[in-house]
Amino acid sequence: MRVKRNILLVLVAAMLSRCTPATGEMDIFIKNGIVYDGIDSLPKLVSIGIKGDRIVYVGNQEKEDIPTRRTIDAQGLIVAPGFIDTHTHADVELGSPSESDNKPFLFQGITTVVVGNDGSSLFPISKYSKIYEDQGIGTNVIFLVGQGTIRERVMGKVDRKATPDEVLSMQDLVKQEMDAGAFGMSTGLFYAPGSYATTQEVISLAKVVSKNHGIYDTHLRDEGCYSIGLVAAVEEAVEIGEKANIPIHISHIKCLGREVWKRSDSIIKIVEEANKRGVEVTANQYPYEASAxxxxxxxxxxxxxxxxxxxxxxxxxxxxxxxxxxxxxxxxxxxxxxxxxxxxxxxxxxxxxxxxxxxxxxxxxxxxxxxxxxxxxxxxxxxxxxSIDPYDIENFMQQEWVVTGSDGNTGHPRKYGAFPRKYKKYVKGGTIKLSDFINRSTSKTAQILRIPDRGAIQVGNYADIIIFNPETFGDRADYQNPFQLSEGLEYSIINGKISVENGGYTEKLNGRILKKE
Ligand SMILES: [Zn+2]
Structure with a gap:
C-alpha cells in the first residue's frame, strides 16, 4: 500500500515538474502563439514560460494564472526554436565591436551560428573565444577548426604531400583546438591550401576529431567538374566518414555548373546508401541559384x-x-x-x-x-x-537529412536572407512543409552538430526562441542590394533574454560561446 502511494506521489511530482515552473514567478511568458516545437510536424497551441536562461514551462494556453514579469502575446504569430545556422563566415565580424551584434543573422531568426567553415578558422580558438566573450556577441557561436588553417600553420601554402612528422604536428593542433571547445573540423578541399591534402591526410586528422566526439564538416573537393568531379567528391567524404568513424556533414550541397545539373538524384542515392551502411551523412543548403x-x-x-x-x-x-x-x-x-x-x-x-x-x-x-x-x-x-539549377535546389531541400545553412558571407544576399527566403519562396511556394523547414533549421541541426539542450521548445532546454509573422516573414536582400535586413521577425529570445522586440533590435548582446564538453 505504502509503496503504491509512494509511486503515486512520484508520478504526481513528475507531472507537476513537467507542467509548472520550478519556483516562483517566470521571467517571460509567451501566450497565444502557434507553436512549432522543432520536433513535431503539427503546431501546438501552448504557452511557454521562461525563467533565467531556460524554458521552464510548456503547457495549456488557457491557463494564465502563472505569475510572470513579462508577457508576450503572440496572437497570430509563429513561435519556434531559434534557428541554428550550420555554415557562416561571421568569424571576423563577431570580433569587431561594430558588428558583433551579428544583426544580418539575428534578423533571420538565427540564434546560433557556426564559424570556422570551409577549412578556414580563426586560430587559436581559445584566443578568439576570449575576444568574443569579453566584448559580447549578438548570437550564440559554435567553433569548428579549419583543416586548411591547420595545414597552413604547419606547412605553409605549398602544394605537396605532408610528411609523417607534419601530420603529427597537424594532429596536435587539431587536438588543441578541439580541447578549446570546437564541435568538429571543417575542410575546404576545393580551396588552397586544404585542396593540397590527400584523402589519407584528412582521415588522419578526422580521427583525432572523432576521438573528441566532434563532427566532420566539408566543402567538397569538387562540387561540379573542376577536378575529381562531384560524385567522386561525395564518395571521398563518405570514405572519410567510414575510415575515421565520424559523422559527415556536407556543406552547401549543390550541383555546381551546367555539366552536373540534375545530378542531385545520384548524389542523394550515395548519401542514402551510406546512411544505410551506418555512416552518418547529412548536409546543409542555402536557397539560392548563385554560389559565392x-x-x-x-x-x-x-x-x-x-x-x-x-x-x-x-x-x-x-x-x-x-x-x-x-x-x-x-x-x-x-x-x-x-x-x-x-x-x-x-x-x-x-x-x-x-x-x-x-x-x-x-x-x-x-x-x-x-x-x-x-x-x-x-x-x-x-x-x-x-551556376545552380532550381531542380537540384528543390530536390536536395526535400531530403530529411538536409538542413538550412546560410553560408553567409559579405556581398551575397544569403548573409541577410537565407532562412526567411527559404520560408517565403519554398515553404509558401509549396516545396517543403513549414514544420520541415523549422525542424530542419533547429532540432535536426542541433542533433547533427551534437549541441545539447537547444533546437527544440522543451522544458529544460535553453530559451532560444523566435516569434515571426507568417504573413510578412521574408528576405529583402538581393544581388543588387545585398545588405538589407530580413523582415517579419517580431521577437528573438536568446538564452532567455530578449534581443529583438516588436521587430526592433534591443541593443543587447545575449549570445554565448557554446563549447563542446
Ligand atoms: Zn564553402
Missing part, C-alpha cells in the same frame, strides 16, 4: 596559386607558364557558365562591384580570362556565380 566565392578561387587553376597570391603573379609573369594559366582560367570560366554568369559582389576596388566579368572584360578591352588577373591585381574580389 573569391574570384581567384572560382576560376584560377589550383596549381597556379600554390604558395599564395604573390606566387601566382610570379608565375603569371613567366612567359612559359602564362598561356597555361590563362587556358585553365578560360576553362573554369566556361564551367561557371561564362563571364556573364560571374557577378562581382564585393571588391577592394569598389568600381568593380555590381558588374559581371563579361562587362568588365569588355570595358577593359581584354579577354575575360585576362581581365580576371587585372581585377585580382587591384585586390581581393568576391563573385556570385549563377
Amino acid at each position: 566565392t573569391g574570384l581567384q578561387a572560382a576560376v584560377v587553376p589550383r596549381w597556379a596559386e600554390s604558395g599564395g597570391k604573390d606566387s601566382l603573379f610570379i608565375r603569371y609573369s613567366d612567359p612559359n607558364l602564362k598561356p597555361r594559366i590563362l587556358e585553365g582560367t578560360r576553362q573554369n570560366i566556361e564551367l561557371r557558365g561564362g563571364p556573364e554568369k560571374l557577378l562581382i559582389v564585393n571588391s577592394e576596388y569598389e568600381a568593380y562591384e555590381g558588374k559581371t566579368l563579361g562587362e568588365l572584360s569588355e570595358s577593359m578591352e581584354l579577354n575575360p580570362n585576362e581581365a580576371v588577373f587585372e581585377i585580382l591585381k587591384k585586390g581581393y574580389a568576391r563573385v556570385a556565380s549563377f
